[in-house]
Amino acid sequence: MTAFIEPIVGRYVHVEIDGETNRIYFEENGSGIPLVCLHTAGSDARQWRHLLTDKEFTKHFRVIAFDMPWHGKSNPPDSGYGTEYKLTTASYTATIRAFCKALDLDRPVVMGCSIGGRIVLNLAIDHAKEFRALIGLEAADFQQPWYDTAWLNRPDVHGGEVCAALVSGLIAPQGPQVARNETLWGYKQGGPGIFKGDLYFYRVDGDLRGRTASIDVRECPLYLLTGEYDFSCTPEDTLRTAAGIKGAEATVMEALGHFPMSENPAQFRRYIAPVLDDIRARNGA
Amino acid sequence: MSVSAEQRSKGPPVSFTDAAVIDAFRHIPDYLARDAALMARGRLLDVDCLLGPTVQPFHVSIRAGAIVDITPAPVLMRSSRFSYLASPQAWAAYWQPMPKAGWHDLLSLTKRGEATLSGDLHPFIAHLQYFKDVLALPRRHGFGGAA
Numbered sequence: 001m002t003a004f005i006e007p008i009v010g011r012y013v014h015v016e017i018d019g020e021t022n023r024i025y026f027e028e029n030g031s032g033i034p035l036v037c038l039h040t041a042g043s044d045a046r047q048w049r050h051l052l053t054d055k056e057f058t059k060h061f062r063v064i065a066f067d068m069p070w071h072g073k074s075n076p077p078d079s080g081y082g083t084e085y086k087l088t089t090a091s092y093t094a095t096i097r098a099f100c101k102a103l104d105l106d107r108p109v110v111m112g113c114s115i116g117g118r119i120v121l122n123l124a125i126d127h128a129k130e131f132r133a134l135i136g137l138e139a140a141d142f143q144q145p146w147y148d149t150a151w152l153n154r155p156d157v158h159g160g161e162v163c164a165a166l167v168s169g170l171i172a173p174q175g176p177q178v179a180r181n182e183t184l185w186g187y188k189q190g191g192p193g194i195f196k197g198d199l200y201f202y203r204v205d206g207d208l209r210g211r212t213a214s215i216d217v218r219e220c221p222l223y224l225l226t227g228e229y230d231f232s233c234t235p236e237d238t239l240r241t242a243a244g245i246k247g248a249e250a251t252v253m254e255a256l257g258h259f260p261m262s263e264n265p266a267q268f269r270r271y272i273a274p275v276l277d278d279i280r281a282r283n284g285a
Numbered sequence: 286m287s288v289s290a291e292q293r294s295k296g297p298p299v300s301f302t303d304a305a306v307i308d309a310f311r312h313i314p315d316y317l318a319r320d321a322a323l324m325a326r327g328r329l330l331d332v333d334c335l336l337g338p339t340v341q342p343f344h345v346s347i348r349a350g351a352i353v354d355i356t357p358a359p360v361l362m363r364s365s366r367f368s369y370l371a372s373p374q375a376w377a378a379y380w381q382p383m384p385k386a387g388w389h390d391l392l393s394l395t396k397r398g399e400a401t402l403s404g405d406l407h408p409f410i411a412h413l414q415y416f417k418d419v420l421a422l423p424r425r426h427g428f429g430g431a432a
Binding site: 144146147151156157158161162164165166168169170172173174228229231 | 384393395407
């Protein structure tokens with residue numbers, strides 16, 4: 001066989017979340033420190049494919065990315081069909097912890113983007129001992145809304161088109177066109193109301209203002225990185241959040257927006273490589 | 286009168302004149318007519334709206350994705366379904382070949398208070414990428430001699 005086959009392996013794991021079995025699709029590659037990656041609202045784990053195939057990172061990290069229930073190739077739980085999907089701080093946290101437990105991951109690193117970045121802060125607040133490091137991309141304790149999410153799921157507006165069109169402006173213009181297109185393609189493929197349901201966590205339920213000061217980075221190091229073109233979670237939002245957490249590290253990434261790992265993988269690599277090196281050094285790996 | 290954006294308010298280092306911004310806006314129908322793919326994306330759109338710089342809005346009539354009329358406002362008793370108006374410095378910054386962060390998207394401009402969106406937003410939201418791309422056309426056509 002001469003065709004190029006990527007080293008990523010995808011499988012399904014059955015995970016019990018809040019009393020119900022969820023069939024969760026995940027992809028992985030590499031060995032070493034487990035590194036669990038969380039996709040943005042309304043998209044799926046394909047956003048992480050460049051990190052998953054990075055030859056250097058996967059020498060030292062077992063990189064794992066999963067589709068949240070209702071996203072990508074992870075279907076809704078059986079009881080979920082016909083109901084309105086709403087992600088909450090509690091359900092999101094439970095999903096991540098259950099997934100890590102199902103795979104028997106030993107104090108994984110968790111890196112999340114956008115809603116994934118927000119929930120990483122909640123993991124740092126309530127479950128720091130379970131993780132060896134936490135990385136929040138486009139993460140803040142709160143950010144100001146800039147559109148009405150009611151537009152995301154209504155019969156007279158194409159959900160895929162409007163979701164992609166709304167987030168298109170969050171991508172920095174410097175990225176390769178194909179990577180920018182691929183990032184938006186994920187948004188065009190989301191299920192009806194799923195982006196909106198994720199944003200219930202982001203906009204309504206997951207306001208962490210006043211809680212992040214309790215984060216102890218000596219227990220679990222916390223890295224925050226935000227793209228300069230992200231006007232949803234702005235660099236100022238991240239810097240304000242980091243300023244309230246003693247010892248948290250914050251970086252503003254140039255020429256990147258809200259989807260650094262997928263919109264411009266090479267540029268993102270420049271910023272995430274030192275973070276992963278630091279985590280390796282702390283863990284003697 | 287030539288003014289820099291920074292002279293008007295804290296903004297990007299973009300030099301412009303109101304006249305240049307208004308003139309660029311007048312050319313958008315021609316730019317659009319030459320872009321078959323963009324016209325096709327708007328093929329189901331018929332709307333009359335108010336678009337442009339705050340100093341000189343335009344009544345814009347769109348039929349099947351083509352701008353069939355663009356007339357400086359005000360026009361006596363002319364109706365419009367929605368409006369998107371931005372400051373001249375916002376348009377000048379938006380039309381740069383590589384716009385600065387925060388000046389690179391129609392909705393980043395509304396968030397930072399450089400643009401206002403009002404009226405019945407359904408046609409705008411249902412064709413959001415179309416409007417973003419139509420209103421970005423002067424960027425591709427060398428606004429300010431940049432291209």
